[in-house]
Amino acid sequence: MRIGLVCPYTWEVPGGVREHVSGLAEALMDLGHEVSVIAPADDDAILPSYVVPAGRAVPVPYNGSVARLAFGFLSASRVRRWLKDGDFDVLHVHEPAAPSLSLLACWVADGPIVATMHAAMPRSRALHAAQPILASALEKISGRIAVAEAARNTLVAHLGGDAVLIPNGVNVSRYEKAEPLPGFPGTGGTLGFLGRLDEPRKGLDILLAAFALMAAERPQLRLLIAGRGDADEVLDQVPAEYQDRVVLLGQVSDADRVRMLHSVDVFCAPNTGGESFGYVLVEAMASGAPIVASDIDAFRQVLRGGEAGELFPVGSPAGLAAAAGRLLDDPAHRATLAAAASAAVREFDWSVIARDVLRVYEAVAPAAGRVAVAL
Amino acid sequence: MTPMTSIIVIAVLAILGVYISWRAGRLDRLHARLEAAKFALDAALVRRSSIALELASSGLLDPATSVLIAGAAHDARSAELAREMPESDLTRALRAVFSQPDFRALLAGREGAEELLTELESASHQVFLARKFYNDAVAATQAARQRWLARALRLAGRAPNPEFFEIDDSLAPAADSGAGPTADIPHLTT
Numbered sequence: 001m002r003i004g005l006v007c008p009y010t011w012e013v014p015g016g017v018r019e020h021v022s023g024l025a026e027a028l029m030d031l032g033h034e035v036s037v038i039a040p041a042d043d044d045a046i047l048p049s050y051v052v053p054a055g056r057a058v059p060v061p062y063n064g065s066v067a068r069l070a071f072g073f074l075s076a077s078r079v080r081r082w083l084k085d086g087d088f089d090v091l092h093v094h095e096p097a098a099p100s101l102s103l104l105a106c107w108v109a110d111g112p113i114v115a116t117m118h119a120a121m122p123r124s125r126a127l128h129a130a131q132p133i134l135a136s137a138l139e140k141i142s143g144r145i146a147v148a149e150a151a152r153n154t155l156v157a158h159l160g161g162d163a164v165l166i167p168n169g170v171n172v173s174r175y176e177k178a179e180p181l182p183g184f185p186g187t188g189g190t191l192g193f194l195g196r197l198d199e200p201r202k203g204l205d206i207l208l209a210a211f212a213l214m215a216a217e218r219p220q221l222r223l224l225i226a227g228r229g230d231a232d233e234v235l236d237q238v239p240a241e242y243q244d245r246v247v248l249l250g251q252v253s254d255a256d257r258v259r260m261l262h263s264v265d266v267f268c269a270p271n272t273g274g275e276s277f278g279y280v281l282v283e284a285m286a287s288g289a290p291i292v293a294s295d296i297d298a299f300r301q302v303l304r305g306g307e308a309g310e311l312f313p314v315g316s317p318a319g320l321a322a323a324a325g326r327l328l329d330d331p332a333h334r335a336t337l338a339a340a341a342s343a344a345v346r347e348f349d350w351s352v353i354a355r356d357v358l359r360v361y362e363a364v365a366p367a368a369g370r371v372a373v374a375l
Numbered sequence: 376m377t378p379m380t381s382i383i384v385i386a387v388l389a390i391l392g393v394y395i396s397w398r399a400g401r402l403d404r405l406h407a408r409l410e411a412a413k414f415a416l417d418a419a420l421v422r423r424s425s426i427a428l429e430l431a432s433s434g435l436l437d438p439a440t441s442v443l444i445a446g447a448a449h450d451a452r453s454a455e456l457a458r459e460m461p462e463s464d465l466t467r468a469l470r471a472v473f474s475q476p477d478f479r480a481l482l483a484g485r486e487g488a489e490e491l492l493t494e495l496e497s498a499s500h501q502v503f504l505a506r507k508f509y510n511d512a513v514a515a516t517q518a519a520r521q522r523w524l525a526r527a528l529r530l531a532g533r534a535p536n537p538e539f540f541e542i543d544d545s546l547a548p549a550a551d552s553g554a555g556p557t558a559d560i561p562h563l564t565t
Contacts, residue, residue, distance in 0.1 A: 058475075059471075060471045069443070072436075074475065076437050076439075099440065104438065130445040133431065133432065136438075
């Protein structure tokens, strides 16, 4: 198949949607398809060969933060030219409600269009205001995908219609092997946490309380934390005598993220809710880290009801401490869990996810002809 | 007390009374001016977001630009307290749209385009003026309220202490706007 993918956010700044588009594009090419991606980027930017730049992205306030988008008639004509040159069997736009290239592509194209919704938009009143404008462009989409339940709810509530759920993929092979960080995991046991430090739903405070409970009995136990936020605020929550056993890495690169996951004996996901899919958990599974996670719906599903990781009662430091303690004392059980996680995570590998996406293309494409330029 | 002293005391009290009532009257007039300026500012902001919404739904622009403007204008209109952030965001969205290369040239000749764009620019300028006059009134009122007599006798009564209205309200492209995709705009929304 000849597949055209549209990424609405600039290719030059890393982000969830961009990662998704590049993962999907590469997996589709591995399956033998021809793929072209159009994304906002400078014409002289260094890009993978399959990415066509649509011109400089403009930073604008959007949905509560600053997004780098491409809009306007000039961007639309770049999309038109790309569509003409590409002669695609299917057009797959990402986040079509964002005021950027995906919406423009829906506007200028006709034929089989598939769209993937990524974000849950809590500030949706603005989306509601834009609904009449979006409607005529989004009507052309013949197959909709949502990466998570929250994204699907946003769609249902504000734009109407429904979507099939196909989760984010992960490139499992990228996580399988990595050198642990120097000095880790060590012999006294290391717990790990990955995520925003200051977002209560990520549950770091629960892990810190659990660590304080465990630290007295386990004099060499350490806690390794990676993520954006104020390190001092975190340390303030740890009793003074244990503070030197808490290592904060701050925000880390993709490579160090994997190394961090290979540096821990037990990976902890103490989220209290709101996590629609649990990408962090999938990353930890791909890295082969033994996992202790909150017993929330999304995590129970990803961990196959506890088979691929221990579950503890949501919000309970004592429960977390007990589960993590059991794992630290039982290397054999850790190995069993890690092996189960490595097997379970295969279903989230891009090679598998891309096949699910292809099935959507196949459902949509034959009936709608080829992608054509409408105006 | 001699008659002479009484007369002096009464005269001093009378002069003091006249002075206080003059100060109070002045403060009252300042508050009235402030109210009027606030009303004008509010009207200018509402007018700007209305025209922005009108432009967004006019069908003159591409849908991406329309969605961008509609979202920002809607946020600005629906904000009640912390209004400064969404109003600044609306300015930034409009500025990003207006400073696209050939923006006006591409719209030239379209039915009603020139009128709407001109109206939006004039509404934006009106916001700039109204905000300037409002902040002037705030400064004058604050200064008058801080005089010792006004504070000691609470001449301002229960009128709340006025606050400045600080937003980004210039449609002219910022000096750094050509700096490429790394150029970040200061952003206030949390």
